[in-house]
Amino acid sequence: MHTYTHLSGKWISISKNRTIYMGMITRATRGGTIHLSRWLRKDHGNWVESNSLPKEFDILILNANDEEELIFCSELGNGKIPLNS
Numbered sequence: 001m002h003t004y005t006h007l008s009g010k011w012i013s014i015s016k017n018r019t020i021y022m023g024m025i026t027r028a029t030r031g032g033t034i035h036l037s038r039w040l041r042k043d044h045g046n047w048v049e050s051n052s053l054p055k056e057f058d059i060l061i062l063n064a065n066d067e068e069e070l071i072f073c074s075e076l077g078n079g080k081i082p083l084n085s
Contacts, residue, residue, distance in 0.1 A: 004028045004061075007070075007081060012036070014053070014079035021053055025081075032059050034074075 007028040014021045023036035034057055041050040059072040059079075070081040 004032050004034075004059075005030055007034070010081050010083065012079060012081050014074070014077050016053070016077045021050060022047070023055075032061075033057070034059055 005028055007025050010025050012023055012025055012034065019041055021039050021041050023039045025034055026037050027035040036055045038055070039050045039053050040047040041052075053076055057074055057076055059074045061070050061072050062078075063071040067083060069083055072079055072081065
């Protein structure tokens with residue numbers, strides 16, 4: 001099972017209001033608090049910086065899918081963290 005502290009440097013994605021947001025995890029605490037440097041969102045096929053989501057939030061890992069990705073829930077919505085990125 002993966003611990004939260006090993007998630008630094010991994011990409012995280014959240015789908016919110018039919019928009020996909022992505023960010024790189026800069027730090028993760030044992031309690032599941034994730035810190036990002038920035039969020040990106042898809043806009044007309046291009047990734048642009050977005051300030052509409054907080055850069056610090058808590059996640060709860062729901063499922064690890066064959067060691068390829070983690071599925072999580074958060075106050076921002078559900079999302080994924082690919083483990084091979």
